[in-house]
């Protein structure tokens with residue numbers, strides 16, 4: 001199989017859309033064809049070979065794209081990919097892994113907003129931090145992330161998992177306001193602290209917070225303390241075990257019969273109840 | 274510039290031309306008897322020639338359309354229009370203005386009427402018209418919930434109401450009297466609705482029957498080109514067919530008396546599909562389309578447009594504020610609502626008409642039944658764009674009507690079985706021919722709008738608005754029919770070739786048409802006192818800032834009517 005190594009030649013000012021350079025596309029292309037692929041840059045089009053040093057190798061296993069010297073002007077990296085691997089050395093721009101269906105993206109740096117927007121499957125691993133709207137819906141849409149896994153080792157911004165329907169988002173650091181807003185399924189796990197309005201307007205799914213929570217929305221109902229709970233999102237769901245002792249809430253009661261589950265660490269939030 | 278369109282098969286119902294091979298001559302923007310040898314030849318061999326399409330009911334421009342665009346970026350991203358040399362545009366169900374104009378033009382349409390213009394924000398509609406290329410435009414201001422209209426009619430002062438209507442039409446550069454959920458949108462301002470023709474409006478204590486009948490009388494007193502254009506009460510509610518029939522009946526006996534044009538009807542029921550529902554709830558929901566069609570067929574005064582469901586994800590938008598609230602409560606999707614001071618209101622909600630939904634399947638069937646059972650002189654093709662579906666689906670609707678095979682393909686393979694069980698659409702073998710298609714997409718429209726002197730036909734003296742489609746008149750392949758009507762072979766607008774092989778080859782800007790009726794001066798002065806009083810007391814704008822000024826069009830076309838006998 002093929003390994004494509006792209007090295008960004010110099011810093012760019014106008015963002016470039018990288019959605020054409022994904023493993024399931026490059027596996028069928030020659031070096032020349034890849035160099036001549038046209039990418040959108042602002043209102044112009046540029047060739048891959050004009051922006052990047054391009055190297056194509058034969059490797060074992062699934063196709064792979066490696067982007068070296070990357071920065072946050074490279075948008076839509078790994079967008080809509082279905083298989084293989086994308087490895088980013090450096091930061092990455094908006095919409096990394098947007099609408100991805102399969103395969104894996106590893107970002108060895110930070111990601112800009114909208115990482116994993118409307119993701120359908122596969123895995124997105126961000127070793128640094130991510131900005132707002134991790135795993136959210138397209139702006140305006142009420143049909144969000146429907147599968148796959150997003151892991152952010154650093155912090156994340158506001159409104160992560162907006163309108164999420166399925167899959168997993170795991171943020172190892174802290175997150176901003178309105179985590180899991182309009183959530184309708186899936187699980188969000190936050191190891192760090194969350195800012196206000198966690199789970200606002202959620203209908204279903206679960207949010208687990210290990211860190212500090214200043215306050216829970218008044219439209220959530222307190223259910224009691226649970227230990228090492230198994231999160232079940234449906235009757236058939238065999239469950240996802242979570243370790244720790246949590247206050248459990250159900251909400252958001254701005255909706256009729258909401259099924260959203262909110263688990264908040266007892267240890268770090270003695271002030272809550 | 275001269276053209277001669279050679280060897281096409283011509284369908285021109287207003288002149289009784291049914292599939293004759295003949296040449297059409299064009300000179301200086303008009304259709305003429307003959308042209309010189311210098312005329313450019315347009316080869317229409319193996320093609321069908323029709324007058325340019327006319328759409329009498331579409332929500333294409335103005336405040337609520339723009340709300341739809343703004344609050345649905347997810348619709349915007351679904352369809353991107355970017356062609357070399359043309360303005361780019363976006364939006365599947367609520368396209369931006371240039372995309373709207375281009376796509377109508379690609380389909381061979383040359384005139385479109387905006388179905389609902391809130392008078393106070395008429396400027397927004399006209400501003401968008403300025404940026405909508407390729408087509409002539411007109412807009413219908415909303416009158417059915419207007420305080421002054423309700424007060425004059427309550428007092429029984431038809432003449433004063435007529436003068437007010439004349440004033441407002443001119444002030445907003447409007448074209449016709451639009452009535453939406455008469456009294457219901459005002460009731461919505463009180464958190465209520467009206468549920469039958471005799472349900473009084475809060476405070477104003479007038480009934481929808483009095484509003485509809487009163488405005489129909491006003492319309493014929495003024496002799497407007499178009500009749501009253503009505504969206505009756507109870508839109509979209511099971512069992513509403515009775516309200517629809519009652520509303521049609523309530524203006525029986527009011528004769529069409531246009532002072533301009535050749536209209537014969539005094540009542541236009543828009544998006545009749547939404548008003549032909551039987552049953553008492555969604556559980557026993559069923560079609561009453563045949564009952565409605567039977568009444569329309571025997572009633573000289575009525576014409577309907579269908580508002581065909583296209584089974585797409587779309588955006589609903591109407592001045593029927595309470596209906597949109599009901600819709601939002603039903604589907605749970607986002608909702609925008611607006612109150613327009615003394616005049617009207619509106620709501621916007623996205624909607625997904627899934628073919629697999631039992632109710633949507635019946636709605637789809639009801640629209641088709643209306644087409645199949647109504648006399649083809651009395652029915653018009655619309656999708657109430659974008660309410661029942663986007664206008665770019667007209668070709669698909671045409672294909673459903675022309676090919677029983679194609680219709681059945683959808684009926685038996687794609688849509689829920691309720692379509693077969695709760696309607697009679699499966700029983701009809703009717704297939705439209707191109708003559709009938711030409712009626713329901715241009716000739717009937719031109720006539721009921723009162724524009725048939727120069728639009729909707731290909732006779733000598735008509736505007737050279739011409740559509741040429743690459744289609745065999747016997748074609749039954751649904752996909753081929755769709756393609757032929759979606760992308761015209763040629764379109765001429767005002768004598769210019771604007772589309773070739775489905776591509777826009779020339780960008781032009783059509784006229785904005787409005788009606789200026791002169792009533793007796795003394796009467797108008799009396800009414801203006803009332804109007805000024807209303808502005809002083811209630812409006813948020815000064816009366817001098819209200820009228821739409823001259824600069825709000827690329828080019829105006831005014832229909833002047835002398836009604837100074839009303840005094």
Ligand SMILES: [Zn+2]
Pocket residue numbers: 330331332388543544591657660
């Ligand atoms: Zn409408």
